[in-house]
Amino acid sequence: SQTIHQWPATLVQPVGSPLSLECTVEGTSNPNLYWYRQAAGRGLQLLFYSVGIGQISSEVPQNLSASRPQDRQFILSSKKLLLSDSGFYLCAWDLVSGTQYFGPGTRLLVL
């Protein structure tokens, strides 16, 4: 069966520091991968998605970037965090079957 992992689970970072969040999927090949952000009590905002290694589409221009160095690995990065980057970050995967499956999420607090 397929599983999706995210780490870290919780992160507290100072403003201006770098960021690296990692997402890996097991049990499937060539998945589509997604990064979402969710502010407290709000809906999901799609940040990036990837249909293959090295292929990244950005939905929202900001100081975040994404990379996909391996088929089942998706990384969300920032060179300098802003206060507004605080939130809950969800990674998700899917195939052509249509259902999207989510990881457990990372809580990021920028102070």
Next chain:
Amino acid sequence: AQTVTQSQPEMSVQEAETVTLSCTYDTSESDYYLFWYKQPPSRQMILVIRQEAYKQQNATENRFSVNFQKAAKSFSLKISDSQLGDAAMYFCAYRSILTGNQFYFGTGTSLTVIP
């Protein structure tokens, strides 16, 4: 772009009773998927139920069922025999089959279950 609307920010239901959460969407496409996801306090998104637009039969998963009205572009979720563990945020989502990669989520409905 497609839009998904959940007009009920909050709902409450008595334990063991039935509650219906509303969702409408806007699309010009004929083939698509619709989903309901549950987000409990842990904040992990969990698939509740999925409906393919070409299927006329409403999807059912145990105590969860949908009322899919394609012409009206309506996709409501009915939870029967509500349990305390059903308390969560519920998100309705749309996915195009043609354009594929993007999901469109509603803003969510927060469900409280009263003991």
